[in-house]
Amino acid sequence: MRLVKSTLCLLVACAALQGESILIRNATVLTVSKGTIEKGSVLVVDGKITAVGRNISAPAGATVIDGTGKFLSPGLIDCHSHTAVEGGVNEGSLSDTSMVNIRDVLDPLDINIYRALAGGLTVSNVLHGSANAIGGQTIVIKLRWGKRAKDLIFEGATPGIKFALGENPKRQGYPSDLFSGGQAAERRYPGTRLGVEDEIREDFTQAKIYQAKWKLYNEQVAKGEHPIPPRKDLRLEPLVEVLEGKRYVHAHSYRADEILALIRTADEMGFKIRTFQHVLEGYKVAKEIAAHGAGASTFSDWYGYKYEVIDATPYNAAIMTRKGVVVSLNSDSDELQRHLNWDAAKTIRYGGMTEDQALAMVTLNPAKQLGIDDKVGSIEVGKSGDLVLYDKHPLSNYSRVLKVWIDGTQYFDRDQDLKDRVQLAARKKELLDKEKAAEDAAKRQNGPGGRGSGGKPTGPPEKKPDTPNPGPPKPELKEAAR
Amino acid sequence: MRSKVFQNPPLLAASLCLAALTLSAAADDSVLIKNVTIHPVTSADIVNGSVLVVDGKITEIGIKVTAAKGIKVYDGKGLHLYPGLINAASNVGLSEISSIRDTVDLDEIGTFNPQLKAEVAFNPSSEHVPIVRAAGITTVLSLPGTGGNFRGEGAIISGQASLMHLSGWTWEEMALKRGVALDVTFPQIQMPSRQIQQFLGTPARTFADVERDYKLKLEQLSNFFEDARRYAKAKAAGGADFQPDPKFEAMLPVLEGKRALFVRAEKERAIKDAVEFADKEKIKIIIAEPRELGASAALLKQHAIPVVLGDTLSLPLKDDDAYDSQYTLPSQLQAAGVKFCFGTFDVEFARNVAFNAAAAAAFDLPPGEALKSVTINAAEIFGVADQVGSIEKGKLADLILTDGDPLEAKTSIKAMFIAGKAVSLESRHTRLNDLWSSRP
Amino acid sequence: MNNARVFAFWAVLLGALALQAEVPSAVAIKDARVVTVSGAELPKATVLLRNGLIEDVGPNLTMPADAWVIDGAGLTVYPGFFNAMSTWGIPDAAPAPGASGRAAAPATPATPAPRVRGPEDRPQNYSYERAADLVKPTDRRLEGARSLGFTTSATFPNRGIFTGLGAVVDLAGDRGGNMVVRQPIGEEIVLRGGGFRSGYPGSLMGLFAYVRQMYLDLDQYQQAKQTYAAHMSGTPRPPYDHYLEGLLESPRILLPASEAQQIDRVLAFSIELKQPAVLYGLHEAFNRIDELKQANLPVLVNLHWPEKPREADPADVPELRQLELRAKAPSVPSLLSKAGVKFALYSEGADQPADIKKQVKKAIDAGLSKADAIRALTLSPAEIYGVADRLGSVDKGKIANLVVTKGDAFEEKTTVEYVFVDGELFKPTKLAPAGGPGGAGGGPGGAPSPPQNTTGAHRDNADDLDLSSPNRTEGGNN
The missing domain is CATH 2.30.40.10 (Urease, subunit C, domain 1)
Known part of the structure; x- marks a missing residue:
């Protein structure tokens, strides 16, 4: 489906050529930053x-969409995603793998991009898992389904680096045998939160030494000396960028102690934490998070899945908001990213957020956290045409996404999707029939028991002793991600 | 609050x-x-x-x-x-922190454990009880198994599920109806993914291997039923050398059609197999957590078999499935005339059962049906519609007061009564x- | 001299006449159809071989008196086929009997490797290992390959991520060294890790970071060497790096890219690395033809076409992308050919050489012209690896690697009659037509056959297509 679908999407995309304009009119416009405009x-x-307002006339040649009875919101933004990552979200081998880069392994054909788009998501902060204290370089993408990997990247968005605190990065200090095929797994420093704190400090200490080495080298060269250039170290380069403020730190965290500890390490080393991710105990240190200037990207209501979330509460987002932290709700999940608007509605139940506050948590606030709020996150003149049209208010659990635009180009249309299904099913049938016909022909040619295309002997399966039931396959082995 | x-x-x-x-x-x-x-x-x-x-x-x-x-x-x-809302499949009371085995009482060792009773290990002090309650849920079905998620490999009958009221000082007080169904992981043909096989370094399993295991398990299950029937006969005959056996004792209500099998069956083939099995054994079944219906919806209708759906908010099984293929599963069942309700099959998200019903309503299930699917339908499926599931004279006063539709996340639950008693939120x-x- | 033993064999057969220098040193294939590949097809010409080289080709050659003559009537002469990437010749790289595909390094080594601290420890790195040092004529796969008409392979070691330096090798010889035509021809990079918790790198992004770091290190290494050479006094000595030396020697890198998004990714990566690159795999390239054309680099298409898995659940309907892939992958060579992209064919998992014939036929059925198919298995790989001056076509002066068939190559009923590797004749194992046992046996019409290495002579099960069968008798020529 991916390929045919992507072709179809390209066709759709071609419809919105440069210079073309789209007018969506008579809808309930949820600007997020400037209130709601009826009709x-x-x-x-x-x-x-x-233009945003009541009486806007369509320029000549504009595509006009009738939004009567419908709702328009800015494109949703997910500050924590693992979608479109090929070949593993964790480089789980070392405690600091800042040399790895999500940009290298983006998979624009990951069907989850399309599925998320169909739920109104237009921007994702694509991160590593949390197997190590420093996971690697992250990238912000726009969900331009049908485009190439390089065209997914959000132009001008500051790249990030993923940190992880707590249980996940320390797990390999005292590993279980679950992932090592029964062999005793090798132990890796750190195995405690104390060690995680130290690991990050050590890494930045090295980064500073590295920074100094290059400075010295450049000075020597400037003086006309002939020093041997230092080795360019892909692990330390991004940490230097963090020190220079050119790269955002997104820190997976749960407990108040580790959050505070990282803030202090950052203060000491002279860098900033851009966002704390998950940050389920953020409400306990909201004051310190706000003072540091970090954002909090949390779950709406996750709890109970591991010990470090023992003090999780769905009121977290609301408490942090009241205490002055910019809060977003993230998905961390290919599934949840498909309905972040419904998740946002939970902050109304748990914490009494207003509708605008709730919507901001999946639009403007994550945009602020990613430093892209000058481009996306609300419906304002000058921002990108990243828009979602719903049949009902997006904070209603009964709402459905009808159309999605990114940069004014339509990337999802429910009606088109329904039509495409018929086409895709027909194509699939055609291919299956062809394959079957070829198989049958091969069988006829080779005769029964001959070497058919499959080449598998048709005799009875090899008799095996009736061993005790081996049971169903082992559960899916998931890499530590949350 | x-x-x-x-x-x-x-x-x-x-x-x-x-x-x-x-x-x-x-x-x-x-x-x-x-x-x-x-x-x-x-x-x-x-x-x-x-x-x-x-x-x-x-x-x-x-x-x-x-x-x-x-x-x-x-x-x-x-x-x-x-x-009050009903979560018709959960592990509430039996699991506290799913990743810490010491806090989990699910998936007992052994292939056939029909004698195990979920309610006896239901922890009335579990933190999950008030948390789930605060979302307007007054009753949950607590299952003793997870369908093999917790290293319960090989288990076929995990034990008896019980309907639990989310209020009471002891599990006895909380039990609304005990032993309502047997939690069964029906044998199914499930090819392990190649990646996992490579990852584990296990030798590749062919379809023939998997099918052979499946048949073996099915045979085990049939044999167990056969043994249970012989036990019933022996008991009825009342011979001097009759020896009671708790396992088979627990099977008697099943054989008499009084206790349903709660059969986890994900795919069309597994559903058909389960229906065929029920037909053959002349027993009652409930299909649990299906993910793909195909032609089985009509079959379920024909046999009047109800369904406990899992999370509507799930990913499609295959890359080329429609993006809303799981969202529309409930409306497909509805269209086929099959009775269904919702469960979450977990603890951590048990409170969100209503949102799964609402999501189904966003994708073509009539909102009224969505509400029924987390109230009266569940009561009917588990045989407690005379007590709970609707506001009717003579029923238990399991009631919630809200500022709106309880299927909407933005709605707040303001007060709750369980059997007429005001319950703290x-x-x-x-x-x-x-x-x-x-x-x- | 790799023909020495052949001559000895002849000597035994022909008696006292054929001793020492008096042995006939030339073979002439007379009046055959010659597909030169480099130029026009010659409908009736003679190919004269001497001293392991093609002495002459043409319609009206004077027959040297000492030449052993093969009547080429009804036969076609092609350049010997050239597998553009394989492990042929490296006995240790042969997969275990019954296993399909390339022998993969085990994910979990038997003895735990020392802890890798990062790319600087050069994990899974055999960049310096030379196929030229590893090839041996005893690789049991060579007989099957020759029987199908393959005379040459671009052979790469197969351990690790940086697998080592490849070599163009001829698929016969007295000893390994005699097989080597040119080396090193490139560094094959495999973007495959051991998975989560297998040590660095354990993910695709880890692999990219690792490869990138290696080439950054290479830059610095070269700079350091130069600086040191110019300013030894007072400059600390840069260390010697075995692994970087391997990369330094390689004229090009080979990078894997099979799926569409991998092709995009690796094309961009090859530009970033500033290395001449060759892409291999290319099964989903039917969606990336324009990009490949624009990139203007050669590619190697894997003949191991994706097929319906044999062990699949019959109720499991494959996804559309898989179906498209299975349906369209064999059309990739044809599409590349039409777009003018330089490509060659290789057979990963060509450890069942008999399958190759079927796979090439599939590409032809999917639109590849026979001529282009032959080119992709002869001159194109020779050009890609810079050995077109000595291999890849039937031209005067080139190495005498030839395959002589009855019928068009890769047609089902076609049989390979003779194979020459470095002028040495191999009488191939007979492949029965798919219809049943028997088929075309024996030599060409009554003419006395020249002495040969009858590698198939010991086979008693002529209808068994599985040439990699482990219990078959090894060829006696080596």
């Missing part, structure tokens, strides 16, 4: 929002 | 009043709830209505209902009254909120 219209020209 | 206070100040008094009720009058299970929009589920909504509860049971529903003197009156002006989560909100 409002939004005009997008050349991918940017050029 | 903080939110309640500043969203709806008049409710503060009511909350305090309820708190007083819970503390001082534990036995007080009579109340008049007035001025509410009543959603009985099984009949039309009543605006500005009242419900009278006497001795834990609903005795009057209507516009003008008067209560005897001394009965507490709850003025729910502007609020909605619904029957406090939990670890609200306590943490209260405590840390006050940090200067």
Whole structure:
């Protein structure tokens, strides 16, 4: 489906050529930053929002979408995703794998991109898992389904680096045998939160030495000396970028102690934490998080799945918001990212957030956390035409996404999807029939028991002793991600 | 609850009043709830209505209902009254922190354990009980198994599931109906993924291997039933050398059609196999957590087999399935005329069962059916519709007061009654909120 | 001289006449159809071989008196086929009998390797290992390969991520060294790790970071060497790095890319690495033809076409992408050919050489012209590896690697009659037509056969297509 679907999407995409404009009119426009406009219209020209209001006339040649009775929100943004990562989300081998980069392994054909798009998601912060204290370099993408990997990357968004605190990065200090095929797994420092704190400090200490080495080298060269250049170290380079403020730190965390400890390490080393991720005890140190200037990207209501979330509470987002932290709700899941709007509604139940506050947690706030709020996150003139049209208010669990635009280009349309299904099913049948016909022909040619295309002998299966039942396959082995 | 206070100040008094009720009058299970929009589920909504509860049971529903003197009156002006919601598949009470085995009492060792009873290990003090309750859920089905998720490899019958009320001092008080169904992981052909095989370094298993294992397991299951029948006969014959056996004792209600098998079957083939098995053994089954229906929906309708659906909010099984293939599973069942309800099959998200029903409604299930699927349908499927699942005279007063549709996440649950008793909506989560909100 | 033993064999057969220098040193294939590949097809010409080289090709050659003459009537002469990437010739790389595909390094080594601290420990790195040092004529797969008409392979070691330096090797010889035509021809990089918790690198992104770091290190290594050479006094000595020396020697890198997104990724990566690159795999390239054309680098298409898995659950309907892949992968060579992309064919898992014939036929059925198919198995790989001056076509002066068939190559009923490797004749194992046992046996019409290495002579089960069968008798020529 991916390929055919992507072709179809390209066709759809071609419809919105450069210079084309789209007017969505008479919808309930949820701007997020500037309130709700009943019977409002939004005009997008050349991918940017050029007008928002009541009486906007369509320029010549504009595509007009009737939004009567429908709701329009900014494209949803997920500050914590593992979608579209090929070949493993964890480079789980070392405690600091800052040399690895999500950008290298983006898979634009991951069907979860399309599924998320169908739920109104337009931007994702794609991160590593949390198997190590420093996981690697992260990237912000736009869900431009059908485009190539390089075209998914959010232009101008500051890249990040993933840190992880607590149980996950220390797990390999005292590993279980679950992942090592029964062999005693090798132990890796750190095995405690104390060690995790130290690991990060050690890494930045090295980064500073490295930074100094290059500085010295450049000075020597400037003086006309002939030093041997230092080795360019892909592990330390991104940490230097963090020190220089060119790369955001997104820190997986749960407990208040580790959150505070990282803030202090960052203070000491002279860098900033951009966001704490999950941060389920963020409410306990909301004051310190706000003072550091970090954002909090949390779950709406996850709890109970491991010991370090013992003090999780769904009121976390609301408490942190009240204490001045910029809070977003993330998915960390290919599934949950498909309905972040429904998750946002939970903050109304748990904590009494307003509708705007709730929506901001999946639009404007994650945009702020990712430093892209000048481009996306609300329906405002000058921002990208990243828009979602729903049949009902997006904070209603009965709402359904109808259309999604990114940069004014339509990337999802429910009606089109329904039509495509018929086409895809027909194509699939055609291919299956062809394969079957070829198989049958091969069988006829080779005769019964001959070497058919499969080449498998058709005799009875090899008799095996009736051993005790080996049972169903082992459960899916999931890499530590959350 | 903080939110309640500043969203709806008049409710503060009511909350305090309820708190007083819970503390001082534990036995007080009579109340008049007035001025509410009543959603009985099984009949039309009543605006500005009242419900009278006497001795834990609903005795009057209507516009003008008067209560005897001394009965507490709850003025729910502007609020909605619904029957308490039911999560028809969970591990509530039996698992505290799923990743820490010491806190988990699921998936006992052994292939056939029909004698195990979920309720006897239901921890009334589990933190999950008030947390789940706060979402408007008054009853859960607690399952003794996970379908093999917890290294329960090879288990076929995990034990008896019980319907539990989420209020009570002991599990005995909480048990609404014990032993309602046997938790069965029906043998199925499931090819292990190649990646996992490579990952584990296990030799590749062919379809023939997997099919052989499946047949072996099916044979084991049939043999177990056969043994149970022989046991029943021997017991009936009452011979001198008859020896009682708890395992087979637990199978007797199954053979008599009084206890259903709660059969986990993901794919079309497994569902068909289970139906065929039920036919052959002449037993009652409930299909649990299907993910793919195909032609089996019609088959289920034909055999009048109900279904407990898992999370609507699940990913499609295959890359080329429609993006909403799991979202529309409930409406497909609805269209086929199959009775179904919802469960979450876990603990951590057990409180969100209603959102799965709502998601189904976003994808073509009529909203009224969505509500039924977390109330009356579950009661009917597990044979307790005479007690719970709707607001009807004579039923237990399992009621929730809300400021809106309980299937909407933005709706707040304002008060709850279980068997007429006001129940606290406090939990670890609200306590943490209260405590840390006050940090200067 | 790799022909020495052949001559000895002849000597035994022909008696006292054929001793020492007096042995006939030339073979002439007379009046055959010659597909030169480099130029026009010659409908009736003679190919004269001497001293392991093609002495001459043409319609009206004077027959040297000493030449052993093969009547080429009804036969076609092609350049010997060239497998553009394999492990042929490295006996240790042969997969265990029954296993399919390339022998993969085990995910969990039997003895735990020392802890890897990062790329600087050069994990899974055999960049310096030379196929030229590893090839041996005793590789049991060579007979099967020759029987199908393969005379040459671009052979790469197969351990680790940086697998080592490949060599163009001829598929016969007295000893390993005699097989080597040119080396090193490139470094094969395998982007496959051991998985989570297998040590660094354990993920695809880890592999990319590792390869990138190696080439950054290589830059610095070269700079350091130069700086040191120019300013030894007062400059600390840079260390010697065995692994980087391997990379330094390699004229190009071979990078894997089979799925569409992998092709995009690896194309970009090859530009970043500033290394001449060759992509291999390419099964989903039917969706990336324009990009490949634009990239202007050669590619190797894996003949091991994706097929319906043999062990699949019959109720399990494959996903559309898989179906498209199975249906369209064999059309990739044809599409590349039409787009003018330089490509060659290789057979990973060509450890069942008999399958190759079927696989090439599939590409032809999917639109590849026979001429292009032959080119992709002869001159194109020779060009890609810079050995077109000595291999890949039937031209005067080139190495005498030839395959002589009855019928068009890769047609089902076609039989390979003679194979020459470095002028040495091999009489191939007879492949029965698919219809049943028997088939075309014996030599060409009554003419006395020249002395030969009858590698198939000992086979008693002529209808068994599985040439890699472990219990078959080894060829006696080596």
